[in-house]
Amino acid sequence: MIKRHIGSKIHHRVVEHNGTIYIGGLVANDKQQDMKGQANEIFKKIDDLLQHVGSRKENLLSVTIYSAAFDQRDAFNDAWSDWLAPSDLPVRAYIGGAELSPGTLVEVTAIAAK
Secondary structure: OEEEEEEOOOOEEEEEEOOEEEEEEEOOOOOOOOHHHHHHHHHHHHHHHHHHOOOOHHHEEEEEEEEOOHHHHHHHHHHHHHHOOHHHOOEEEEEEOOOOOOOOOEEEEEEEEO
């Protein structure tokens, strides 16, 4: 069974299927923040969405990061390390050179277990 959550005209923010949760691309609302600030805002959104569907960040399986500022990867990694415990790290890909909306330094998608 497929469950869709928080719909808009073009997508759902979260889709569940067979105990797996898929979270679509998230960006920071405050584009004035630096990379670490934007990452922290996105991580808060992930936490909130996972809670909304009855899961949590410790259940993350995979995260894909699209960065318009690859040279700021260390700042992203600082926020990442502050957010997740070493024992809970999912697999991940960090893709540089992404063309994102003006002021957006990073966009993140995630997959988690229920």
